[in-house]
Amino acid sequence: MFHKEGQKIILTTFFLVCIVVILAHFYLDIPWLRLAIQITCLIILALILQFFRNPRRKVVKSFDEILAPVDGKVVVIEEVDEKEYFKDKRVQVSIFMSPVNVHVTRYPASGLVTYSKYHPGKYLVAWHPKSSEENERTTVVIKTPKFGEILYRQVAGALAKRIVNYAEVGQGVHQGDDCGFIKFGSRVDLFLPLDSAVTVKLNQKVVGAKTCIAALIKKDE
The missing domain is CATH 2.70.70 (Glucose Permease (Domain IIA))
Structure with a gap:
């Protein structure tokens, strides 16, 4: 589950990553460079997802x-x-x-x-x-x-x-x-x-x- 404050950033990052990964796949002829760019993009996406995570927590409420x-x-x-x-x-x-x-x-x-x-x-x-x-x-x-x-x-x-x-x-x-x-x-x-x-x-x-x-x-x- 992700926090609503990160929805736009997550979607924007996801689409940009997809575009870069696809372009690298079809237009980069150097295998190691293509792989490096694709892996870097996926790492960036993973970091964004990690930052905006919003874990559900069962709260035991207490006035004390x-x-x-x-x-x-x-x-x-x-x-x-x-x-x-x-x-x-x-x-x-x-x-x-x-x-x-x-x-x-x-x-x-x-x-x-x-x-x-x-x-x-x-x-x-x-x-x-x-x-x-x-x-x-x-x-x-x-x-x-x-x-x-x-x-x-x-x-x-x-x-x-x-x-x-x-x-x-x-x-x-x-x-x-x-x-x-x-x-x-x-x-x-x-x-x-x-x-x-x-x-x-x-x-x-x-x-x-x-x-x-x-x-x-x-x-x-």
């Missing part, structure tokens, strides 16, 4: 957990000042996506979208400390039943040139559902309440809509 919004590796876990929306201290968990990861963004929690904003910006490498504030990005806030408001931010990287965000203010959303796409290497930042119990570690690989990023701290009654 924040799930990973994307596939990738945890590169930041720290207490920071969130300057755009909350303007106070939050726990930031950042997930870096390489070009080989699934790039579908999924809602980390169920709730109501209270803020959604696009910011044009730079294209620093996604792991750069300032990329969360200076790169092209979208910021979305979800009001959840138990965590209160949480924020996630799609951040473009050096290769990512387009961020797609489906979240709209006033929209009710469900944990694990498709909420956007980032084309080519990038990251997603989560900003959570300070009393959230982070359940992942630095450099841990996570799976979107599957891996628990944080849970509620259970208080003694």
